[in-house]
Amino acid sequence: MFPSHLDVYLYLRKSRSDIEEERKAAAEGRQYDTLERHRKRLFELAKMQQYNIVEIYEEVVSGESISERPMIQKLLRSVEKGDVEAVLVIDLDRLGRGDMLDQGMIDRAFRYTSTLIITPNDVYNPEDEQWELIFGIKSLISRQEFKLINKRLYNGRVDSVKEGKHIGKKPPYGYIRDENLKLTPDSKTAWVVQKIFELADSGRGRRKIAEEMNILGEPPPSGKGSWSQTSIKNILMNEVYKGDLVWGKNKNVKRNGKYIRKPLPPESWIVHKGAFPPLVEPTLFDKVQEMIKSRTHTSHVNDEKVMRNAFAGILKCEKCGKTMWRQKNPYQPKKQKYESASLTCSNDECRRLKLNKAAPYHRVEKAIIQALEDMLSEFKLQNKMKKPKKKESLLPLKEKALLQKENEKKDLEKQRENIHDLLEQGVYTIERFMERQQILSDRAKDIQRDIDQLNVDIEREKKKTVTQDAFIPIIEQVLDAYKKTDDISKKNRLLKSILEKADYYRSPDSKSPDDFTITLYPKF
Structure with missing residues (x-):
C-alpha cells in the first residue's frame, strides 16, 4: 500500500539499455525519450498519491559509480538533510549499480533519515526487514570495506592521541590549537578556567560560580548568552584542564534511525597524561572532583523519593514561564514553626537578573489555598444571582x-x-x-x-461545557482533602486535578514576604 501526502524528490536516470534503445529508435526514425516516459509515470504516481514534488534530479551523464554522477551525489546530500519523506524513482537499481561502496553510501543516506524509496510498483522502507534483504547481499562486501576504513581511521585517531594531538572539532575553552594539533593556553580565556576552579575550591556550587562569572561579564564558551550550571560543570569535569588528553568517552549509536551519544566505561578511554600545559594543578583538579561527588544534589524529590513540593509542575514563573523550584534553607532555626523553604524560579537567567524574587514556601501555599477559596466563593455568589453571568461558548x-x-x-x-x-x-x-x-x-x-x-x-x-454547578463541589472536595492530608504527593495530585497551572510573581523591590501575586488557571 502506497503512503500519501508526502514531500518527495524525483530522481531520473537512463540505464545502458535505455541508451541503446534510444539509439535504435533514432536509427529507425522513431521518437523514444526514456526520461520523459519515466517522468510521466512518476508524475502519475505523484498525482494519484498527492505527493508534493520538492525537486527533480535528472542525471544527464552516464556513469557506473556515484562519483561519476553529480546528480545522485546532490540527491544523497539532500536526503541526508531529512527535508523530505521519500524519493520517487522508476526502479531501485536506478539509484546505483556501482560497487559495494556505492551501495553502502545509498544505504546509509536513506537509513540515517528513514527516507522511503518509492517506485511505481513497490515501497522500500529502511526500517523494514525487507530493506536488509534487498541491500544486505549487495552491500556485504562494502560493509567489510567500511569496517576496514573505520578501523584505519580509529587507529589513526588513537595514534594522534598518543602523540598528544587534539583531534576534536575545536579546541577546549581556555586553549588555542596550532597547526600540529597541539594545545597551548589561551591568554584571553585561560584565567577564566582558573578562576572557576578557584571558586569551586573555595566551596561555591555551580550555580554560585555561574552567577559570579556573569557578574564579571566574561562570555561563556558558546560566546553568547550567560553562564549556566551546565557550562560550569563541563569545565570542572574536563580532564583537559589538568593537562591530560582523553579520547573515546562516548560512542555514536544508531537508535530508531538516528544517532545518539552513548557513554563508554573509563577503562575503554584512550588517555595521554601530560599531553600539554595544564591550566590547573592536577591535585586541585582531583580535589574538585571529590567535592563534586560528595556534594548533595538538590532535587524536587529527595533520596527517599518523597515529594516535598506540592506545586511541582503547577506553579510557574510569570516572567519566563519556567517551573518554580522549592529550595530548603540549610540554616533553619530549630524552634521555627514552619520548615524554612522558599520557592524560586528554576531559570538561571531569571535568577541572575533578579526578575522574580523568591518567597517563603508556606506563605505561597497559604496564598494558593486562599485564592481557591476566593474562586469558590465567587462561583457560589454567581449561582445565587438571578441572572448569572454566562460566558458564550466559542x-x-x-x-x-x-x-x-x-x-x-x-x-x-x-x-x-x-x-x-x-x-x-x-x-x-x-x-x-x-x-x-x-x-x-x-x-x-x-x-x-x-x-x-x-x-x-x-x-x-x-x-469547558462542564457547568459551574458541577465545578463547585469539585473545588470543595479538593480543598477539604488538601487540608486533611500531610501527604505532599497527594496534595500535588489534588491541585493538578483542578488547575492547569498557577503563575507566581514577586517584585525584586518587594520588602514584605507576603507581597506577591498568584494567578490561577483552572481546568474548568
Whole structure:
C-alpha cells in the first residue's frame, strides 16, 4: 500500500539499455525519450498519491559509480538533510549499480533519515526487514570495506592521541590549537578556567560560580548568552584542564534511525597524561572532583523519593514561564514553626537578573489555598444571582471555521489535480508546474496546521461545557482533602486535578514576604 501526502524528490536516470534503445529508435526514425516516459509515470504516481514534488534530479551523464554522477551525489546530500519523506524513482537499481561502496553510501543516506524509496510498483522502507534483504547481499562486501576504513581511521585517531594531538572539532575553552594539533593556553580565556576552579575550591556550587562569572561579564564558551550550571560543570569535569588528553568517552549509536551519544566505561578511554600545559594543578583538579561527588544534589524529590513540593509542575514563573523550584534553607532555626523553604524560579537567567524574587514556601501555599477559596466563593455568589453571568461558548464558531478550512483543503486538492492535467496537456512546462505545485503545497500545509489547531481548540471548548454547578463541589472536595492530608504527593495530585497551572510573581523591590501575586488557571 502506497503512503500519501508526502514531500518527495524525483530522481531520473537512463540505464545502458535505455541508451541503446534510444539509439535504435533514432536509427529507425522513431521518437523514444526514456526520461520523459519515466517522468510521466512518476508524475502519475505523484498525482494519484498527492505527493508534493520538492525537486527533480535528472542525471544527464552516464556513469557506473556515484562519483561519476553529480546528480545522485546532490540527491544523497539532500536526503541526508531529512527535508523530505521519500524519493520517487522508476526502479531501485536506478539509484546505483556501482560497487559495494556505492551501495553502502545509498544505504546509509536513506537509513540515517528513514527516507522511503518509492517506485511505481513497490515501497522500500529502511526500517523494514525487507530493506536488509534487498541491500544486505549487495552491500556485504562494502560493509567489510567500511569496517576496514573505520578501523584505519580509529587507529589513526588513537595514534594522534598518543602523540598528544587534539583531534576534536575545536579546541577546549581556555586553549588555542596550532597547526600540529597541539594545545597551548589561551591568554584571553585561560584565567577564566582558573578562576572557576578557584571558586569551586573555595566551596561555591555551580550555580554560585555561574552567577559570579556573569557578574564579571566574561562570555561563556558558546560566546553568547550567560553562564549556566551546565557550562560550569563541563569545565570542572574536563580532564583537559589538568593537562591530560582523553579520547573515546562516548560512542555514536544508531537508535530508531538516528544517532545518539552513548557513554563508554573509563577503562575503554584512550588517555595521554601530560599531553600539554595544564591550566590547573592536577591535585586541585582531583580535589574538585571529590567535592563534586560528595556534594548533595538538590532535587524536587529527595533520596527517599518523597515529594516535598506540592506545586511541582503547577506553579510557574510569570516572567519566563519556567517551573518554580522549592529550595530548603540549610540554616533553619530549630524552634521555627514552619520548615524554612522558599520557592524560586528554576531559570538561571531569571535568577541572575533578579526578575522574580523568591518567597517563603508556606506563605505561597497559604496564598494558593486562599485564592481557591476566593474562586469558590465567587462561583457560589454567581449561582445565587438571578441572572448569572454566562460566558458564550466559542464551540459553534470553531466548528464553523473547521468546516470552512476542510472545504478549502478539498478545493486545493482539486487545484493540484488540475495542474497535473495542465502538465499532461502541455499547457504547463515542468518549471511552471513545479512553481504552481509548490505554492499549492505551502497553502495546503498552512490549512492543515489551521485544521489541527482548530481540532485542539474544539476539544478544549467541549471540555469547558462542564457547568459551574458541577465545578463547585469539585473545588470543595479538593480543598477539604488538601487540608486533611500531610501527604505532599497527594496534595500535588489534588491541585493538578483542578488547575492547569498557577503563575507566581514577586517584585525584586518587594520588602514584605507576603507581597506577591498568584494567578490561577483552572481546568474548568
